[in-house]
Amino acid sequence: MDKAETILPFSAEDFRARAFTQSGGPVELAWRDHGDHILNPDSIRHIEGLNLRDAAVLVPVIDDPDGAKVLLTQRTASLRKHSGQIAFPGGAIDREDGSPEVAALREAEEEIGLPRHFVETVGRLPDYYAMTGFRITPVLSVVRRGFEIRPNPHEVEHVFEVPLSFLMDPDNHQRDSAVWQGSERHFYRMPYGSWMIWGITAGILRTLYERLYA
Template sequence: MSEELFSAQDFRRRAREQVAPHDLSWREHGDHLLNRETILEIEQLKLKDAAVLVGVIDDPDEARIILTQRTAKLRKHAGQIAFPGGGVDETDLSPEEAAMREAEEEIGLDRRFVETVGRLPQYFAATGFRIQPVLAVVSPGFTITPNPQEVESVFEVPLSFLMNPDNHQRDSWVWQGAVRHFYVMPYRDRRIWGITAGIIRTLYERLYA
């Protein structure tokens, strides 16, 4: 696959030109397709609105996505790989505002370097969240300062790696008495899985499949 295909400029174009996700399109993407029997169960949950920033660094050598390793002491999703993000506050004017605010609080990413370029369908998590992925291009020159209370480390993964379906493995486990299927994307010594891998898979299906 060509390097130009996975440039930040091409990502921006694809994000803006995608067909606008309708309210129910979350059912047809990512690991929701692997767990159709749980959709009704998830819809009946009282979900908290959240937003995450899917930030692609505009580097001419290699566009990369910013990810975090959560600390082990967090109440939910402790130690997991995640996008910067969190709950939508009443003061947030939009999911974009929430995602950028959370990125500033979690990893010190100044929003002046962030250009939001679109959204993905919402991700409905069985752990109680309705997550809005916000797509963004991040200009070079930013600095990262992780909040040690929430983030153990920040790392980057090439967009070309994550958008290659050969790197999208499948796994399953029993959770709350039911078999749940999910994607796994091993990268070096990291294991990207669960919600984050589900959102990445949706990004692939919406923009690159």
């Protein structure tokens, strides 16, 4: 049997292969065409006029034999931006980092104690332009088991896992809207148990679906 035929759907191996061959055009040009950006076309011109700070997040896909899991965090309520929200590990890119990959790995170590030698970076998604002033590069990665999570209590309230198969099922991508700074803003919600994944994180996950699984 051909090796490609033995790769299980929603496994880490399948995710890695899709990350290397994702569709949708070059990541440098495709941010307008994915996720919740296409739900808010009027905001694109506004976002492009902002003085954005570069940031990176790690999209950690854990390699499990029964199906890959995505590692997510809940930010503490005391943080100045995006407090209490579900998020990927990540933050601003420092000058010393040199690349989004290095920044995402460093932030994952600082926020949840994920050692970088457990992580294999396998690609990027198009940047996510946040209305809060960040241009975020999602760094796709495969994480092997054996790590121990040690959340930074100043930044992370909880760490949890969600099956990749759940997050890549479009039936779980609910659309919602709210008024933000005087304008209606459309976004995705992905309820999972007691967790409500929405905002930037849901927008990135929707882009992941559109680029790799749609």
